[in-house]
Amino acid sequence: MIELSGITKSFNGGKPNQFTAVDxxxxxxxxxxxxxxxxxxxxxxxxxxxxxxxxxxxxxxxIFLRGVAAAVPFQQEGVDAVEITSxxxxxxxxxxxxxxxxxxxxxxxVKGITVLENVMLPAYPTGEGRALxxxxxxxxxxxxxxxxxxxxxxxxxxxxELQRVAITRALINNPSIIIADEPTAHLDSKLSRDFMEIxxxxxxEGKSVLIASHDPIVFDSPLIDTLxxxxxxxxxxxxxxx
Amino acid sequence: MILQPAALALLLIALLVSGMGxxxxxxxxxxxxxxxxxxxxxxQLELERRTYLVSTIISYVLSFELMSLFLFIxxxxxxxxxxxxxxxxxxxxxxxxxGYPTLLLKIVNFLLAGVWLIxxxxxxxxxxxxxxxxxxxxxxxxxxxxxxxxxxxFAYFAGVKPDIITSCCGSLFSQGSGSLSGDLAAxxxxxxxxxxxxxxxxxxxxxxxxxxxxxxGISALTxxxxxxxxxKLISNLLKGRVGYLFSAASxxxxxxxxxxxxxxxxxxxxxxxxxxxxxxxxxxxxxxxGYVLYATLFGGAVxxxxxxxxxxxxxxxxxxxxxxxxxxRLALVTLVCYLSFTLIVVWEMIFSALTLx
Numbered sequence: 001m002i003e004l005s006g007i008t009k010s011f012n013g014g015k016p017n018q019f020t021a022v023d024x025x026x027x028x029x030x031x032x033x034x035x036x037x038x039x040x041x042x043x044x045x046x047x048x049x050x051x052x053x054x055x056x057x058x059x060x061x062x063i064f065l066r067g068v069a070a071a072v073p074f075q076q077e078g079v080d081a082v083e084i085t086s087x088x089x090x091x092x093x094x095x096x097x098x099x100x101x102x103x104x105x106x107x108x109x110v111k112g113i114t115v116l117e118n119v120m121l122p123a124y125p126t127g128e129g130r131a132l133x134x135x136x137x138x139x140x141x142x143x144x145x146x147x148x149x150x151x152x153x154x155x156x157x158x159x160x161e162l163q164r165v166a167i168t169r170a171l172i173n174n175p176s177i178i179i180a181d182e183p184t185a186h187l188d189s190k191l192s193r194d195f196m197e198i199x200x201x202x203x204x205e206g207k208s209v210l211i212a213s214h215d216p217i218v219f220d221s222p223l224i225d226t227l228x229x230x231x232x233x234x235x236x237x238x239x240x241x242x
Numbered sequence: 243m244i245l246q247p248a249a250l251a252l253l254l255i256a257l258l259v260s261g262m263g264x265x266x267x268x269x270x271x272x273x274x275x276x277x278x279x280x281x282x283x284x285x286q287l288e289l290e291r292r293t294y295l296v297s298t299i300i301s302y303v304l305s306f307e308l309m310s311l312f313l314f315i316x317x318x319x320x321x322x323x324x325x326x327x328x329x330x331x332x333x334x335x336x337x338x339x340x341g342y343p344t345l346l347l348k349i350v351n352f353l354l355a356g357v358w359l360i361x362x363x364x365x366x367x368x369x370x371x372x373x374x375x376x377x378x379x380x381x382x383x384x385x386x387x388x389x390x391x392x393x394x395x396f397a398y399f400a401g402v403k404p405d406i407i408t409s410c411c412g413s414l415f416s417q418g419s420g421s422l423s424g425d426l427a428a429x430x431x432x433x434x435x436x437x438x439x440x441x442x443x444x445x446x447x448x449x450x451x452x453x454x455x456x457x458x459g460i461s462a463l464t465x466x467x468x469x470x471x472x473x474k475l476i477s478n479l480l481k482g483r484v485g486y487l488f489s490a491a492s493x494x495x496x497x498x499x500x501x502x503x504x505x506x507x508x509x510x511x512x513x514x515x516x517x518x519x520x521x522x523x524x525x526x527x528x529x530x531x532g533y534v535l536y537a538t539l540f541g542g543a544v545x546x547x548x549x550x551x552x553x554x555x556x557x558x559x560x561x562x563x564x565x566x567x568x569x570x571r572l573a574l575v576t577l578v579c580y581l582s583f584t585l586i587v588v589w590e591m592i593f594s595a596l597t598l599x
Contacts, residue, residue: 006282013284057291062282082369086279086290091369 002029002052002177002208007061009047009233021047022058023233029210030226031067031176034203037212038219039230045212046181048230052210053100053179054084054092061085065099097126101170103180107162109154109169116141116150119169126173133172140168144198160191167198178202180211184218192217199223244324244402248317253399255310256392262303266296267385270378277374293374297362300381304355307388311352311540312533314345314395319524324404331521332411340398347391349540354384356544357551364552364568368560376555411519415504423504427518431506431598438502441495442584445546446577448488452549453573455484485569489550492576496543499583503535507587510594535583542579545572 009022022044029035029052037045050056052063066081084095109118116137123133141147144164149157154165163183170178180199184192192215199209200223211218219227222241229237269292278286318331318341328334335341358380365373414421417428503520511528512519523532549572556565 008284058282058287060282060284060287085282085287086371087369088294088366 001031001066003064003066004028004048004052005062005064007048007051007058007063009044009051009056010059013059020233022051024061025233025235027228027235027238029208031208032203032206033225034199034209034211034223035226035228036219036221036224037210037228037230038214040214042232043230044233045230047233049179049181049210049212051085053102053177054087054096055102058085065095093125097122097173099175099177101173101175101178103163103166103170103178103183105182105185107166109162109165111155112153114151114153115146115157115165118154118165119172121172122169123172136174137168137172140171144168159186160194163187163191163195164198167195171202175207177208177210180209180213182213182215183211184213184215189217196221196223244321244399244404246317246321248313248320249399249402252310252314252317252395255306255313256395259303259307259310260389260392262299263381263385263388266300267382269293269296270382270385273378274375274382279371290371293371297366297377301359301362304359307355308352308359311348312537314348315521315524315536318345319521321402326405326407327410328408329410329412329522330519330525332414332519333408334402336414337403337406337408338398338401340394340401344391344394344398347387347394351384351387351391352540353544353547354380354387356540357548358384360544360548360568360572361551364555364561364565367564367568370560372558372561373555411521412517415518415520416516417518423518426501426504429501429505431509434498434502434505437498438495438507438587439584441491441498442580445488445491445495445580448484448491449546449573449577449580452484452488453570453577485553485556486550488573488576489546489553492543492546492549492580495580496539496546499539502587506598507535507590509598510587510590510596513594513596515596515598531586535586538579538583538586542576542583545575545579548572549576 004025004027007022007025007027008020010018010020012018025044025048037048039045047056051058063084064081065084082095084092087095110121116134119137119141120130120133123137124130126133138147138150141150144167146161146164146168149161149165154162157165163186170180178199184195187195196218199211202209203223203225213219218224224241226238226240228235269289273289273293276285277289315331318334322328322330322334325333325337328337335345358377361373361377361380365371365377415423415427417424503523504518508518508520508523509515511523511531521532522528523535524530525532549569552565552569552572555561556569558565
């Protein structure tokens with residue numbers, strides 16, 4: 001479970017051009033569910049997800065990860081709830097690697113290297129044996145039907161293939177939470193529906209999925225468990241779709 | 243004022259250490275006054291980010307402070323040729339009344355800075371800022387001393403003039419000089435040898451027990467019974483006492499060793515029964531052995547004292563798994579340093595041409 005308490009994110013604090021991207025958001029995200037964040041551009045969806053995913057820190061407020069298989073030091077100490085906003089950077093790195101998988105709007109795959117190498121990239125800093133995570137990467141590529149592309153450079157792939165590679169990369173460290181930021185923005189309707197089908201499979205495997213989107217194919221999907229509507233940095237509505 | 247490159251480097255380091263120390267001290271005061279981990283306020287989050295920055299900067303600054311002690315004694319030794327009467331750093335430091343107070347304060351600050359770095363290292367390993375208040379209380383105690391040291395250093399170098407006639411180490415560390423250094427030099431060598439080797443033995447044995455204990459002894463014996471609270475308590479108490487004993491022994495042995503250098507150790511190096519100067523050891527004629535001796539002694543003392551300073555926190559939340567590991571490594575550092583120091587001394591006692599009766 002992810003608990004957000006009074007989360008605010010401001011830029012240029014104290015200056016005339018101060019901008020508040022997220023304003024005092026308090027929210028609970030249930031585990032092993034698909035939660036969609038709906039709202040127009042600039043509503044604060046991406047800022048909120050980057051803070052949940054430990055990629056940015058809030059200006060104020062706290063974020064608790066409860067019951068999440070978090071990073072190694074916390075598991076060893078039997079800590080059930082981790083408050084992530086106060087953690088020093090090196091702990092955030094560990095949580096980011098072990099707990100979250102990210103699917104970005106622009107996919108952010110590294111050009112010039114192969115699909116397999118792209119998928120394996122997030123596993124290198126974990127210290128796990130290369131043979132182990134290579135086997136896992138190959139298995140994931142097989143699972144998503146793109147094993148034949150393993151040796152290809154990513155700049156030669158189509159949009160749908162790129163997205164599958166991005167999903168595979170997000171799963172390489174077996175995270176319990178997947179964060180997808182506008183994942184269907186560059187896809188046609190069929191590929192968008194394919195994406196939602198994959199998301200449904202991930203939920204079936206016990207993963208929590210957080211999706212920021214203003215695509216009706218995503219937030220009108222019957223797979224969505226909770227819909228959070230945002231506008232001007234605040235949550236205007238949060239409802240269960242079940 | 244002397245404009246020698248090393249002196250200028252020392253003054254720059256002093257400025258940097260004092261300036262950053264005051265800056266960190268200011269945030270230390272804010273942290274001690276306003277730190278509230280339960281709050282998610284903007285002020286608290288700002289302090290959390292700031293402390294990470296401040297402690298990183300101060301870690302580097304205090305590392306410079308550690309090195310500056312050796313640069314200071316090197317500089318004092320290097321410029322002794324400028325002063326009539328000076329034979330080594332002892333004479334250089336005696337050119338005005340600020341030399342020796344600066345050296346003594348640098349030694350105190352070396353030990354405190356080393357301990358702060360150890361506490362900071364332990365604090366940074368915990369995810370919930372477990373030693374934050376201890377760390378900044380210690381820093382706020384250290385900052386005035388760092389500033390005072392800088393003032394003394396400036397006063398010392400400002401008062402250094404090449405035409406000054408100073409004393410040589412032979413008179414400063416002679417047994418009848420009536421000064422503290424003279425009194426230390428006059429300490430009888432046989433009791434000092436007994437005190438020195440006893441101190442090293444107690445430190446070595448307690449350190450060895452502390453280092454090996456968790457692996458072989460206490461833990462191995464009590465692991466099957468750890469669920470039983472009384473036995474766990476006894477085990478912890480025993481481990482705790484050994485840790486404190488080891489730390490206290492390493493600190494006392496450090497003082498004894500310093501006195502022993504003046505009393506008998508340096509005599510074996512100089513092969514002269516009446517030359518007690520602790521600075522001539524830094525010179526080329528003696529293979530710069532002084533740097534090795536002082537580095538091992540000071541390094542061992544800092545690690546040993548640091549072990550004791552961490553003792554009260556070894557069972558604290560997120561540090562329960564971290565501190566015992568750090569302490570074992572610190573104990574090993576002390577053991578290696580003190581053993582190296584002792585071996586050098588013993589080697590010299592055996593192979594020196596001098597025989598003390």
